[in-house]
Amino acid sequence: MNCSIAKSLDQVGDAWTLLIVRECTMGKTRFDEFQHGLGIARNILTNRLNQLVADGILETFPAPDRVNTNGYRLTRKGEELYPVLVALMQWGDRWRTAHGKPLLTLADKRTGQAVQPVDIRSADGALLSYRDIRLLPGPGATDSTLAVIDSRNQRVLGEE
Amino acid sequence: MNCSIAKSLDQVGDAWTLLIVRECTMGKTRFDEFQHGLGIARNILTNRLNQLVADGILETFPAPDRVNTNGYRLTRKGEELYPVLVALMQWGDRWRTAHGKPLLTLADKRTGQAVQPVDIRSADGALLSYRDIRLLPGPGATDSTLAVIDSRNQRVLGEE
Numbered sequence: 001m002n003c004s005i006a007k008s009l010d011q012v013g014d015a016w017t018l019l020i021v022r023e024c025t026m027g028k029t030r031f032d033e034f035q036h037g038l039g040i041a042r043n044i045l046t047n048r049l050n051q052l053v054a055d056g057i058l059e060t061f062p063a064p065d066r067v068n069t070n071g072y073r074l075t076r077k078g079e080e081l082y083p084v085l086v087a088l089m090q091w092g093d094r095w096r097t098a099h100g101k102p103l104l105t106l107a108d109k110r111t112g113q114a115v116q117p118v119d120i121r122s123a124d125g126a127l128l129s130y131r132d133i134r135l136l137p138g139p140g141a142t143d144s145t146l147a148v149i150d151s152r153n154q155r156v157l158g159e160e
Numbered sequence: 161m162n163c164s165i166a167k168s169l170d171q172v173g174d175a176w177t178l179l180i181v182r183e184c185t186m187g188k189t190r191f192d193e194f195q196h197g198l199g200i201a202r203n204i205l206t207n208r209l210n211q212l213v214a215d216g217i218l219e220t221f222p223a224p225d226r227v228n229t230n231g232y233r234l235t236r237k238g239e240e241l242y243p244v245l246v247a248l249m250q251w252g253d254r255w256r257t258a259h260g261k262p263l264l265t266l267a268d269k270r271t272g273q274a275v276q277p278v279d280i281r282s283a284d285g286a287l288l289s290y291r292d293i294r295l296l297p298g299p300g301a302t303d304s305t306l307a308v309i310d311s312r313n314q315r316v317l318g319e320e
Contacts, residue, residue, distance in 0.1 A: 003263050005248050006252075022165050079290065080255070082289065083279060084251060087247045088165050092167045095237050096164060097300060104297070105298045107293065107294045109294040109317060111282065111284070113282065119243060120275055120276075120278065122275055123273040124273075126268070128268060132270070133266050135265070136264070137263075137264070138265045140261030
């Protein structure tokens, strides 16, 4: 846990970065669109876009409607941040919105039905909190991972 | 989308903040435990903890094993950030870990079985990317939300 969350935050632990990724999921592609949508300073936007490309989260492509202008779009790696954005949206809807009224509903374009909430669920479908979770070593676990896992399970699950 | 993601990031758009929340899900409660686990400067940790309490994500409680010492624990609001952390962990496992080998597996403590991935799924269980999503107005939608929704659906879904 330590490692993968921290390593993710190395690349997306900055609010502007995730907001640029959000703009991409809204179909924005151009520097001026990002700037307009976010109200971000040009030098900061330039810096974040360059870093996102360097990190392989965005890639540039020739903008279809402008000569000599690059657009930005999500790579596969970038697209896979969508659950992070939706989890943040859901939390914001619940805890950061006036009267808890969501502005938006995400629907499956095929059916028009709302998507399922982003929850932690067991294989049998039960809704789980972090207190219902036991950490187990993954395929990349090291000795220090094992120590972290034991300590965490003792603390949270009250096990010896 | 604009609103709830941005509002969430107002409170958790800083890497230290989410890492402190992670430490709480690992069963840590005390200032010195956070400091040791994160290697964060004391003044920054003090600042972030105070802000997390002010934002209602953490609450203080008398530490059971220390006189005159407060511990910190997640509120309900804080606990509900767990899907955000797990989504970041999953993305990090996939894109930020050597050879894509996860260090940890999250298992249901009752069954020992791995939890389901944090994905965006339709009501009928299909895995969806952001391109499969149609935005619809939610109960809190305003006129400007409707304009954003229309523009986004046109851009991403190619609809008029």
